Amino acid sequence: MDIQFKSASEMKYAESLTQSNMSRYYLTRNIVWDSNLFINNWAKLDNFDIFADGLRVGVVRFSYNESTTFLRDLQLSPEFQGKGIGSKSLDIIVEHARQHKSTKLLLRVFSENPAVKLYKEKKFTQTVEVNGLIEMEFILSSSLPFSITRV
Template sequence: MKVTFVRGTDPSFAEHLTKTNMAGYYQTRGIVWERHQFLCSWDEFDNYEVYNGQIRVGVVRLSYSEHTTYLRDLQLVSDVQGKGIGTQCLDIVRHHALKRKSQRLVLRVFRENPAIKLYESKGFTTRSEVNRLVEMELSLASNN
């Protein structure tokens, strides 16, 4: 199947998916979900629903600075995790960042999140780590 992004129009879907996927990490760290903060970020970020064929399977959220695209969220429903959809999403995000003429793509991930292996396989490297929250970067400068 082909993975595509469609402009996000359903913040409730994105919030539920993100909250569900992140619950274990948040519980471990004593982080309380802030619905108001999520809804404010919905208005500030570029939000995309991820489709595998005709089926909505996730959400991708992006923000930007002058030369950087920030991957704020890449959340997939559990049924499709580990099946290559995350890889396809990262390829789409990379292409999007290049179209915006970004020089780098940056994300943050909890150290114990198995997605780190995916990010590393796509060329992301660790920039910093604070309290087991890892900031990773993919340089795009040579690709512009």
């Protein structure tokens, strides 16, 4: 399966997918979706669509500081979850962070999200958990085993 990240062009697609995927976690915590916050962050983040064999299947979003890449979102359409796309996307995400000269990759995930298992399999380690929100990190080595191109 060929997985590629391409610069995202449709904010509404990304927002709709993210809101839909996160709704059960937000409902559990009485969090109200804030469309204005999503829109404001869109311009500040590095946004990509995820394609599997040429078909758009999700979105991934990043922010950065001098030494860290922050994985802000990794969202797959429900019909494409559990097919290995998330795992292959994480390999590309790690390489993306390395290309940004980051020394670590950070993410946050709700504790009951099944993706926690995938992150642990990919060697992310939990650093903290507060109110059911887990922060995980992946320490990046200097080796560069993958190569991706930005489209």
